[in-house]
Amino acid sequence: MYADPIDEAAARSEQMIAVALANRTKPQMVFTGDCHWCEEPISSGHFCSPECREDHERMVRAEQQRKLS
Ligand SMILES: [Zn+2]
Known part of the structure; x- marks a missing residue:
């Protein structure tokens, strides 16, 4: 699919970044x-309690809703 191995690596790291962003639903605490x-x-x-x-x-x-709308 990719003629140039450098292009392939770039596409792969772009994919990894996209996946990382998609998984960022919970901020790292x-x-x-x-x-x-x-x-x-x-x-x-x-948290001190499940309620918190x-x-x-x-x-x-x-x-997140606010940011989307
Ligand atoms: Zn608390």
Whole structure:
């Protein structure tokens, strides 16, 4: 399909970037020691409770909707 091996490599890395972007639905979260939603101190994970996780996800989803429209 590709006559030039350099073109093939470029097309492949473009494909990889496209896949990476498509999979970026969840932002990479770093452990900060605080709940990402209410900033409560926590010892592991990103949220102090499932409720905070849900609220945060809802906010992220709403933000994505805003960007799309
Ligand atoms: Zn919290």
